[in-house]
Amino acid sequence: MWKTLHQIARVGIVTEPAPDSDEALRVRATLQKEILAIMGRALTVRQIDAGSCNGCELEIHALNNPVYNIEGLGIRFVASPRHADLLLVTGPVSRNMELALKRTYDATPDPKLVVAVGDCGCTGGIFGENYASAGRVANVIPVDVAVPGCPPTPQRILAAILTAISASSKQGDQAT
């Protein structure tokens, strides 16, 4: 036991400051005030891999490490869409996952937010659209914020989540 405690003490607190939100990542801005009023400062996130190469998942995992310490910001990954405020979706959306993604979206209580992650989630990426790929996440469910990158860094993914839950400067814009 003392070895464990010694190692914990030796490492200490390594958490870095969170990045700022980034308006450039916002895709649509509707109902922000209502959503923020309900969600307050705590947020639950359900991650959905809708067809990715698993590269984005590796960087999403990193958000839970002590350096990014996403739980320290009041943001927590949950196991069920029924418990989620925000869906973090990687793509491209495979046609074999299309229905599961829609059902997961429908199972998430309103109001809800969607962040599309990675080049493939934003545009379909290198895979594009074909008999087996429906392309970008927005082709299947409404997307609020999209963060490109292959994969995007944990800081960028975190900035995208923070953008989704911050008041929009484009308040009242139509969905795109």
Next chain:
Amino acid sequence: MAPHRSWIDRSAPLPGCPGVRGVDVTRESWRRAALDLAAAGGRLISLWADADPPVAHAAIQCDATLMVLQLSLPDARTAYPSLADVHPVAQRMQRAAADITGIRSTDEDTRPWVRHAAWPAEYVPLGRAPAPVSGPQTVADAYSFRRVAGDGVHEIPVGPVHAGIIEPGHFRFSVVGEKVLKLEERLGYVHKGIEQRFTQLAARDGHRLAARVSGDSAVAFSWAYCQAFEGLCGHAPPPRATWLRALALESERIANHLGDLGALGNDAGFAFGLAQFSRLKELWLRALHAALGQRYLLDYVVPGGVARDPAPDALAALVERARDTAHIAARIREIYDEHEGVRDRFVGAGTVAPELAKQLGLVGFAGRASGQDQDLRVDLPCAPYAELQVKRAVRVEGDVAARAAVRFDELAESLRLVEEIATRLPAGACASAAGEPLQGTGIGLVEGWRGPTMVALAVGPQGSIRRCHPHDPSWQNWPVLEHAIIGNIVPDFPLINKSFNLSYSGHDL
């Protein structure tokens, strides 16, 4: 003369990785060749098919030879003889080949594998007919799972969307109480048409898609692709390039083992392990970013060499990070080994005995934890591995504890290799122009962190890709996971599953 020698004697070298040879077989001799090679200890690395003209391929590694059997079929309706009784791992590969090429085996299991309800059975993704116009998906796939009957038996369906940051797939557990009688996997959810996509790219650009077959194995796939491509170009990358590729491959192994060793601690209820290892992984990725320009090396291995020569100070910092990581990992290993709760969950969980591992063809680090000592870095080394004398890690217990132990050993060895590679790195350019590929088929094969990772690349006119088949070792290991869980309790499944950590994307393509 041993029968398998006669196949090697009548085969001809193929471009690509060392020891790769091809031989044309007939419908009659296809199984004879597979049986002779299996009798000599051959293991099936991959099985795939071409739609047009119809050809079935099987790549079988026998000692220091990778033998590719090529069976040309008279037409697309003629089934080729199944190899599932010789190599059980062939079965799902044969089903997937039928889904995307229309070329069928004689195996009795004709259920689709990667095709769900999203496109019609008549459509052949690698055929010439245009894709059907698909509207939004409205119906779920009806798949006939094998049922277990009896008093008190019930089913637990899990997925495709899993309760974590994981790739999608479906697991159907048949259980009595907490005890698992049977697990049947249903995969294919992340099938996104990769093999069709390859045929739309120029061969000199295909490495980018290869790297994205399974993001956690980007170096393994892009290196295997480049081996095949450079083989067809008749090009040998400069020595410094191959050494830097090895540095990248070992770095990928380090990153994955660090991540999984932490996750294994977490799945055993020891969150300290996740916190410690995920910090080490983050520091490792940052050092990689500083040295090679990327955290995950998706665009590092390129035709002709590598994308970036590390600056001397960044390379020195990477070596320093490797030393520190080795030191701390050894300390945490001691803590894991002495932790009663961790030992209780690890030891005896998800056991795959060596005989079963051999019979089912378990590969990679999971195979080495079940007494299957093959490691391509030693057995069939591409440059520079012949000069590196990799120490293989082997255990025989075959449980979660053994897979964790092999990962700890391989982590330490890869960290040592990083230092050795950095110290002995040859001078010169880190890339040279590969030139234009000739028409033909090349094969690349490397020992990725998960196991043997293969790319078969057929180049057509004007440097186009006629066919490209990437093969992830998860194909071999997914069916073994179904056996590993038998008799264990449902709550141990996440731990057992993580101890293998198989790729869905690399498998589903």
